[in-house]
Amino acid sequence: MGERDSAVLRDLAGLATPMALRVAVTLGLPDRLRDNAMSSAQVAEELGVSPVALELLLGHLVTLGVLAQGTEGYRTTGYGSALCADAGNGLANLLDLNTAGGRAELAFAELLHSVTTGEAGYARRYGQDFWADLAEQPALRESFDRQMTHRFRDQVPQIVAGYDWGRFATVVDVGGGRGTLLAAILAACPGVRGHLVDLEPTAAAAAGTFRACELGDRARVTAASFFDPLPAGADAYLLSDILHDWDDEHAHRILDRCVEAAHPAGRILIVEPIGGRRGETAMDLAMLTIFGSRERRVDEFRSLASAHHLVLDTLTDLSDQRCLLEFRLGTS
Template identity: 70%
Template sequence: MDHEDDAADALRRMAGLATPMALRVAATLGLPDRLLGDGASVERLAAELDAAPIALDLLLAHLATLGVVERTPTGYRTSAYGEHLRLDAGNGLTDLLRLDTAGGRAELAFVELAHSVSTGRAAYPRRYGQDFWADLAEHPHLRESFDRQMTHRFREQLPRIVAGVDWSRFSSVVDVGGGQGSLLAAILTAHPGVRGHLVDLEPTAADARRTFTAQGLDDRARVTAGSFFDPLPAGADAYLLFDILHDWDDEHAHRIMSRCAEAAHPAGRVLVVEAVAGLRADSESDLAMLVIFGGRERGLDEFRALGSAHGLLLDGVTELTDQRCLLEFRLSADG
């Protein structure tokens, strides 16, 4: 095979959908958990799953080619490699891959990528009839999986995010769209002089209350159930937007920044933590933001313009982790 054939074969493999879908269906069916130990026969597994035996065998054969399962004299069993797809593996993969979770369902919107490229809009509503956030509101199991995914997403980076910012400068921090409260709880634990206020929609807000109670922070942490498109608790020293703005198009991102600017006191700060194009963003994530949300990973000039429209000046940029930067905005004197 010559170089041109090698290149064509590599491109074909990158474009193929069989492998990524096989892995997602395997995770959705729970095959890595069902095939532990000595494994199981195709017939028994098909009966348990109410699946077509021949079709299930075809799926398992491809998973064996990938090294996810191993053939046994009587059927298949999960390999050591495939155990990374178990529910209890602790790596968050199941919430990203299963077709009945928010992450797995959302990525199927990539089949409508051409629509997003043509229009600049999210493909998710085209595939599912409503946007991602409406889907989460309507289906509690999707919201629950999304909250887990978001908590797991930055778990390993949490110590660096807490240590990489002098949070003690602020007597009060409002975590805008703060999810289940893991980040704010870590900040408050590390800095006993700081008080926190988290804003998110119910029932995520209820989860945050439980997080703060479990960590003994009820005396310094408040929770308000609400949207960041509505007025925010006023007068705090800092308003934190962690992985928020890239989920939204420009119109909605401006609305969020406007709420932060109007709530902050004159010496207050708006802290944006997320990937920044050209610094800590990757092209795959950029496409995902477009397809799922109609958003994108913005560059520094875009962030400057976004803040400036609301009297906010970009005052500093810190590369916190290999995935995220801190952008610190202050109110301009004539804002």
């Protein structure tokens, strides 16, 4: 192995840069320095942090091109402005160590534990699982909802256009978040009625989405867990980016609820990145360390579903990131 290869691997393994970017966002440095250049002493005084240590952080951010240093002090560059809270790309919400996403990614420090045991590293680091944290800390729940809404934003048109949603009279969006996807489906398919199930306060936000889209007469919301009984008798039960957040035991419980609620001729629709097809290897490790799960492959979905007498009918590539697996209820 040559020196160049060693240098590349060293850079890939380095933790200084990813943590420096996260700390910069957590401290609000890109926003603070976007319009007015400031000295490190001024910033340190405003933030109440160590001046000497902050100077080291600012120096690395200059090396990265996130900040520029001039005679008046440090200023956010055009490149660095992508880290500002209002950049519209979701990065600040994802990287801030006080948000659900930023906090969750620190579970990667427990990757060895996860690989050794197959269990999530999140609970080992924080003393309880990811979902318990969200239940106890409303600010984390709100930041997670924002992250999920943004992550899906560019995918929604492709998901709606890539499948015949209009063939169903009723769709239950199980764990449907703030309702962005279901609202788009209903807007594109005037003959479809929707019912979203999610926990409060996410359910309340979804109701607001449907009102804003003037879908109140065709969209219902129930504040509940998808581990509880679901609205019964619908033609389709949609699980969008749900199962990859759970290990097999909990995934079985979710599918149980869908099957017991579905119309006999109903469908269970799973929209997710599929391992080996649309899933990314880095996301596999994120799902492992945070949730003790993974981006399941098609055969793994078949195996998971067969325990519920579900038969895979079709597999559709919706976008470069997600597929749709359509399951029908088979004979028991």
